Amino acid sequence: MxxxxxxxxxxxxxxxxxxxxxxxxxxxxxxxxxxxxxxxxxxxxxxxxxxxxxxxxxxxxxxxxxxxxxxxxxxxxxxxxxxxxxxxxxxxxxxxxxxxxxxxxxxxxxxxxxxxxxxxxxxxxxxxxxxxxxxxxxxxxxxxxxxxxxxxxxxxxxxxxxxxxxxxxxxxxxxxxxxxxxxxxxxxxxxxxxxxxxxxIVSRLIDYEGIQFHGIDEFLDLTRQSQDIEYTVSWIDCASTGKNFARGVFMQGDHSTKRSELKPSPAPKLVFPFDAPGFALNHLSVSLFNTAFFHKQIHERVVALQDYEPFFYPLDKVLHWNRMYGKRGLLQFQYVIPWEHAREGTIAILKEVAKSGLASFLAVLKVFGDVPSPGMMSFPKPGITLALDFPIKPDKSFPLFERLADMTREFGGRLYPAKDAAMTAAQFQAFYPQWQQFARxxxxxxxxxxxxxxxxxx
CATH class of the missing domain: 3.30.465.10 (Uridine Diphospho-n-acetylenolpyruvylglucosamine Reductase; domain 3)
Structure with a gap:
């Protein structure tokens, strides 16, 4: 060409x-x-x-x-x-x-x-x-x-x-x-x-369903029941413990076959105007947000037609939303753990996060399938993937990330380079043993x- x-x-x-x-x-x-x-x-x-x-x-x-x-x-x-x-x-x-x-x-x-x-x-x-x-x-x-x-x-x-x-x-x-x-x-x-x-597609709309779940086992049950649904993802509360440990909302959808006007999306108008103060996102504020988010569904199961923008890109409607984490910025931690240890690894990591006192404002849980990637260094493999965002607190964030990365390695998983700012050389080279082949x-x-x-x- x-x-x-x-x-x-x-x-x-x-x-x-x-x-x-x-x-x-x-x-x-x-x-x-x-x-x-x-x-x-x-x-x-x-x-x-x-x-x-x-x-x-x-x-x-x-x-x-x-x-x-x-x-x-x-x-x-x-x-x-x-x-x-x-x-x-x-x-x-x-x-x-x-x-x-x-x-x-x-x-x-x-x-x-x-x-x-x-x-x-x-x-x-x-x-x-x-x-x-x-x-x-x-x-x-x-x-x-x-x-x-x-x-x-x-x-x-x-x-x-x-x-x-x-x-x-x-x-x-x-x-x-x-x-x-x-x-x-x-x-x-x-x-x-x-x-x-x-x-x-024939519509901007998504046939959406949101389902509350309590714990990783319920999440896995919903995952097994949704194999024929094209899009699945979950928000998970990683701040709560006890009976509310690992509760979340399972979200699934398909492109609607109900025809609607296919028009471009309007440009976003909202802008996060300033760097939030460092104390704004703390364990208490995140816990309150998580409780409100979990209960925003009045019913355990909600079915609706939803435009694709809020389904795929809920945060894009606010430009510069990363400013909410303050001037120090944020760290994201995303792993995939293969099915053999996915359940126990996810529970262990969620418990470690809860124990740390650091709460993730945006916690996304989903599964990867067995469709192979053509990429030599691609991140996904079959199993559970969890992405967590944390405001940077130097004395706590980096030690936590090192522990979580080591746990991921012990459970046979790996981290996503596009989301990483903290993994060590030894961790990366263990996660991606093909790196030397790639280097050529x-x-x-x-x-x-x-x-x-x-x-x-x-």
Missing amino acids: PTAPPATPELDFRTPDEQFEGKAPFESWGRYPNYDANVVPLHWQSDYPAVASGMHNGVLPVGMGRSYGDVCLLRGGNLLVTTGLNRLIAFDPETGLLTAEAGITLAQILDFAVPRGFFLPVSPGTKYVTLGGAIANDIHGKNHHVAGTFGRHVTQFELIRSDGTRKLCSLTENSDFYAATIGGLGLTGLITWAQLRLKP YRDPQLTSSFWERVTPNS
Whole structure:
């Protein structure tokens, strides 16, 4: 496929997010760690590798900065911001195949695709990530048990290495680089464009059902009963103990077959205006929130038609919601533990969190299915995954994360690099023993603060 031509004006999206240029801080979504870097926006595919060739201290392509830790950071290095590479190239309404530059966001894809009767095959909890970032982190969604990871739906992409080499990558062409790049943390080269297979829909609506559960066993029972439901996810209360330990709300849904107007979503209007004070999110306030959230359903089981925005992206309606965690930022901990130890491991980790006195405001529990990913370094595998957000309290947060990571390792699980800012090199290398094989595909000029942290001697 040729290099992308300029887009027609009606398809030439421009990201609304602020762009930095020159020596400046570039924040991850967790806002920790805080590093300066030389920030260079890319606007045309020809900008790279010409721009990168004269740079020292390493280079890293980045998108919207929605990774939580340091996989999108490079201390003292050069960040090539790709959000200017955001043009649609081609779309086939018969097959749902969309080809676009890698800096386009999932939000922009949805604005184009939904009015034409198509939706993302896999979506994370935010639509403000780039196509290239979704590939580099091989994102997953509420439908992993039926659809697998995002990378399974990417049929091909172009990869430019820092020496100017262009590789067309697919399951049949340069398949080794295809596997290394999907979930490859942006380290194998710059993805210039990618082809994604969308799924047809006839409605913006989701046939939604919310069910209260009490404990991990009830959660697992609901999971077994929902195998034919496309989307499943649970909110879980990780602050309560005793009879309320591991209570939660199981949420499931399918795209409705009831036709509705397929129109783009309105732009969000709410903005979290300031950094919340550090004391705002504490065990008491989170416990009160959790109690209110659990009981917001008047009935144990609620059935409704729901627009896809609040179902998939409840937090996207408030811009800069990460400010609620304060200036220090937040840490996210996400593991997957395989089925053999999933139940006991999840209970043990939840008890450890409760014992720590640190409460997670956003705790998401779901299962991964057995649909394999094409990515060499992809995170999901069959079992239970739990994601927890914590405000940073240096004297407590980091020791807790080290304990939780060690427990995850003992139970045969692993952590998600896109959400990490704390795992040690020994932990990463145990979680991903294939890292040395992957390192052979890393572009010699590309690196990240995460990679240098977890492979210090590579």
